[in-house]
Amino acid sequence: MAQALTRAMRDAMAEDPTVHVMGEDVGTLGGVFRITDGLAKEFGEERCTDTPLAEAGILGAAVGMAMYGLRPVVEMQFDAFAYPAFEQLISHVAKMRNRTRGAMPLPITIRVPYGGGIGGVEHHCDSSEAYYVATPGLTVVTPATVEDAYGLLRASIASDDPVVFLEPKRLYWSKADWRPEAPTVVPGIGKALVRRAGTSATLITYGPSLPVCLEAAEAAREEGWDLEVVDLRSLVPFDEQTVVESVRRTGRAVVVHEAGGFGGPGAEIAARVTERCFHHLEAPVLRVTGFDIPYPPPMLEKHHLPGVDRILDTVARLQWEN
Numbered sequence: 001m002a003q004a005l006t007r008a009m010r011d012a013m014a015e016d017p018t019v020h021v022m023g024e025d026v027g028t029l030g031g032v033f034r035i036t037d038g039l040a041k042e043f044g045e046e047r048c049t050d051t052p053l054a055e056a057g058i059l060g061a062a063v064g065m066a067m068y069g070l071r072p073v074v075e076m077q078f079d080a081f082a083y084p085a086f087e088q089l090i091s092h093v094a095k096m097r098n099r100t101r102g103a104m105p106l107p108i109t110i111r112v113p114y115g116g117g118i119g120g121v122e123h124h125c126d127s128s129e130a131y132y133v134a135t136p137g138l139t140v141v142t143p144a145t146v147e148d149a150y151g152l153l154r155a156s157i158a159s160d161d162p163v164v165f166l167e168p169k170r171l172y173w174s175k176a177d178w179r180p181e182a183p184t185v186v187p188g189i190g191k192a193l194v195r196r197a198g199t200s201a202t203l204i205t206y207g208p209s210l211p212v213c214l215e216a217a218e219a220a221r222e223e224g225w226d227l228e229v230v231d232l233r234s235l236v237p238f239d240e241q242t243v244v245e246s247v248r249r250t251g252r253a254v255v256v257h258e259a260g261g262f263g264g265p266g267a268e269i270a271a272r273v274t275e276r277c278f279h280h281l282e283a284p285v286l287r288v289t290g291f292d293i294p295y296p297p298p299m300l301e302k303h304h305l306p307g308v309d310r311i312l313d314t315v316a317r318l319q320w321e322n
Contacts, residue, residue, distance in 0.1 A: 001149045002172045005035050005111075007180045008153035009073060013043050019157060020065065022049040023058060023075030023111075032077055033113060033172055055085035059110070063092050066106040073157060079114035080123035086131070093162045094137030105160040109153070114142075115208040115258050116290075116305050117170030119298040125169075126295055127259035129207075132164045133235050133268070140236040141189055142166035144210035146176035148233060151186035159189065168208035192239035194246060198228035201252035201318055204243055204269055206232040209256045209306055216311040225315060235265055243269070244276045251282040252318045256306050261289035283319035 013019045021039055023031070027050040030037030040048035051058045055076060062072035076082040082089075089110070096106045116125040132140045139161055143149040149167075156163035178184065187193065195210065196217050203213040210231050217227040230246050232239065247253045253273050255266035270285040288306040296304050 001143070001146050001174050002033060002035055003180065004146045004150040004178060004183070005153055005167065006037060006039070007183070008150045008157070009036065009039060010042065012073075012154060012157045013039065013047060016071065018069060019071045019073060020047050020049065021073045021075070022051055022062065024051055024053055024077050026050060026075050031075060033169070035111075035167075035172075036075065055081055055083075056088055059085040059088040059093065059108075062108050063088060063096070063106060066108050067096075067104060071107045071109075071157060073109045073111065076110060076112045078120075078124045079112055079126040079128045082110070082112055082128065089138075090135055094135050097161065098137060106162050107157075107160050108162045109156045109159075109165055110162065111165045111167060113167045113169045113172075115168045115170060116295060116301050117208060119301070120169075121297060122295050125301070127257070127290060129166055129235060129257075130259055130264050132166075133265055137162070138236060139163040139189060139234075140166065141234045142168065142207035143233065144168065144171065144207050144231055146174060146178045147184040147186050150178075150180075150183045152189065152233065155188045163189070166207060170208050171211070174211075187233075190234045190237040190239060192230055192232045192234070192242040194228060194242065195231045196227070196229040198226040199250060200225040200227055201254060201315055202228045202230055202243075202246045202250045203254050203256055203311070204230045204232065204246075204273075205256040206235065208258055212306060212308060213256050213311065216308045216315075219308055220312060220315060223312065223316070227315065238269075238272075240272060240276065243273065247273050247277045248280040251280055253277075253281075253285045254288060254311065254314050254318070255285065256288045256311060258290045258305055260292040261287055262292045264289055283317075286314050286317060288314050
């Protein structure tokens with residue numbers, strides 16, 4: 001996935017001279033996860049720029065660049081490092097088009113490595129998607145596959161509106177039969193995909209939890225459950241149609257994500273599914289989430305993150321007849 005992300009930025013920069021990459025250590029070092037590796041060498045430091053350790057300043061500069069016709073791609077290094085930039089994000093990035101009655105779009109892509117599973121602590125492993133989802137004016141996407149890493153990042157950079165691009169850190173090293181010279185064309189922003197068809201219940205998930213849900217769906221066969229898995233890909237806009245059609249087929253749903261449960265994206269998704277599918281549901285919509293605590297130390301994160309056993313235990317609560 002890391003190579004696909006790098007390739008996406010490289011191709012975008014090659015095609016469009018207005019695309020600029022900026023962030024802490026993105027230049028000579030190539031980023032802490034090496035996602036921007038080689039971009040400064042190929043395009044120069046003026047288009048792949050190391051910045052001071054000042055997230056509010058990075059995003060504030062990106063706002064000005066976008067207002068003057070550039071397409072900045074900002075790296076926030078780690079999820080919780082982005083919090084100092086929230087004032088810029090909420091007050092300016094998210095509101096500029098509305099504030100100017102559509103006259104001033106801000107084509108900014110904000111790359112945020114997020115989520116756990118790498119043995120990090122606190123500011124290095126937050127699942128911060130709820131903050132972005134709750135801010136009107138932002139598009140929020142997160143890839144779970146190598147193909148989507150390339151396709152969704154290209155779509156994000158091409159968007160005329162600000163996009164928060166959440167990159168699951170633990171999936172940086174995931175692999176696929178993917179050819180950078182002929183990348184797979186994927187559905188764009190706003191489209192969810194059924195990654196695994198099933199009939200017993202629907203697992204609704206995204207980003208780092210997708211591989212876990214697919215593993216749980218295979219393990220569920222031994223219990224006699226045939227689970228469908230829906231990958232949201234885009235949290236805002238939310239593909240309600242795909243989700244509703246799936247749940248109406250299966251009659252049962254579980255939302256799975258790493259972010260905390262209280263006020264997390266799963267709460268909104270469960271509410272929407274209940275409103276749209278009430279007469280089709282055989283059981284209440286349930287959630288499997290991270291616990292409502294600050295991110296735990298590495299030795300405890302396997303208990304904090306949704307795993308196969310917790311998902312199957314929750315599926316077992318879906319009021320089965322037998």
